[in-house]
Amino acid sequence: MLIAAIEAGGTKFVLGIGNENGEILERISIPTEDPSITMRKVVEFFQNKKFDAIGVGSFGPIDPRLESETYGYITTTPKQGWSNYNIIGELKKHFDVPIAFDTDVNGAALGESKWGSAKGLNSALYITVGTGIGAGAISEGKMIHGLLHPEMGHIVVRRHENDGFVGICPFHKDCLEGMASGPAIEARWGQKGYELQENHEAWQLEAYYIAQAIVNFILILSPEKVIMGGGVMKQIHLFPLIRKEIKRILNNYIIKKEVLEEIEQYIVPPTLGDNAGISGALALGLKAIEINESNS
Numbered sequence: 001m002l003i004a005a006i007e008a009g010g011t012k013f014v015l016g017i018g019n020e021n022g023e024i025l026e027r028i029s030i031p032t033e034d035p036s037i038t039m040r041k042v043v044e045f046f047q048n049k050k051f052d053a054i055g056v057g058s059f060g061p062i063d064p065r066l067e068s069e070t071y072g073y074i075t076t077t078p079k080q081g082w083s084n085y086n087i088i089g090e091l092k093k094h095f096d097v098p099i100a101f102d103t104d105v106n107g108a109a110l111g112e113s114k115w116g117s118a119k120g121l122n123s124a125l126y127i128t129v130g131t132g133i134g135a136g137a138i139s140e141g142k143m144i145h146g147l148l149h150p151e152m153g154h155i156v157v158r159r160h161e162n163d164g165f166v167g168i169c170p171f172h173k174d175c176l177e178g179m180a181s182g183p184a185i186e187a188r189w190g191q192k193g194y195e196l197q198e199n200h201e202a203w204q205l206e207a208y209y210i211a212q213a214i215v216n217f218i219l220i221l222s223p224e225k226v227i228m229g230g231g232v233m234k235q236i237h238l239f240p241l242i243r244k245e246i247k248r249i250l251n252n253y254i255i256k257k258e259v260l261e262e263i264e265q266y267i268v269p270p271t272l273g274d275n276a277g278i279s280g281a282l283a284l285g286l287k288a289i290e291i292n293e294s295n296s
């Protein structure tokens with residue numbers, strides 16, 4: 001079985017063909033430009049290829065509710081040209097196969113629980129800390145949706161007492177994303193994350209905000225694994241700082257060995273690495289086939 005996988009990111013689109021074992025057989029990356037240009041390239045890439053379904057994991061916010069009038073749209077993004085853009089409608093004009101549409105992070109959470117760090121578990125959380133911050137959750141074996149989809153990157157965080165930075169979220173200023181995303185690091189310190197030394201105070205502050213958020217997610221969702229990806233998490237020295245801070249905040253409240261003794265295996269990078277996004281889209285495509293078969 002072959003799946004067309006599309007990881008629609010704000011900076012780049014990754015396109016691939018994969019199979020039911022999670023193998024990516026072919027992949028390319030194209031820059032995210034105006035939808036008319038990018039989607040033309042997407043159609044060209046898949047046009048003469050064989051596949052049974054399409055999975056799209058997208059930057060958001062999106063409308064993933066099948067019953068909705070704006071199903072398949074990227075909705076209120078500030079990204080030029082993509083606001084209220086019907087990405088699934090455009091794909092349907094060209095391809096007559098089942099299509100699944102979800103957030104990039106819900107896809108990544110699904111992919112990691114099928115083939116990666118959360119394999120065999122019923123619940124998991126996937127967080128990306130990059131241009132934005134977002135998280136997707138698997139609970140009782142299913143991706144979480146609701147009114148739309150969770151927006152865990154925009155939660156309120158408790159400001160550090162020595163932190164006077166106003167925050168950069170266009171909607172909330174000092175929400176998690178506004179304080180701890182890659183662009184927030186750059187705005188606060190005047191340098192990009194990868195230019196800062198490992199011993200720079202930026203990292204302790206970064207861990208302070210991210211750990212608070214993860215503690216909240218652990219308390220609310222009770223995930224069996226927390227997987228952290230995205231550009232900023234390439235700074236792997238952040239993992240021990242975040243784990244320590246999580247234990248400090250939880251203060252022995254969650255009496256589970258995963259948190260108390262084995263937190264190195266509880267808060268982890270994605271096994272699928274840079275393929276977490278495209279593998280997520282592949283997992284979504286397989287889901288589209290399952291749903292299609294159970295409806296027919």
Ligand code: ADP
Nearest residue numbers: 011130131132182183192193194230231232234
């Ligand atoms: P996107 O969010 O667009 O999918 P990324 O996850 O790569 O892309 O996130 C990009 C952000 O992460 C930028 O703000 C960039 O400065 C930051 N970033 C990328 N690589 C690193 C790194 N190695 N260390 C720290 N920050 C990084």
Ligand code: ZN
Nearest residue numbers: 154169172175
């Ligand atoms: Zn926000």
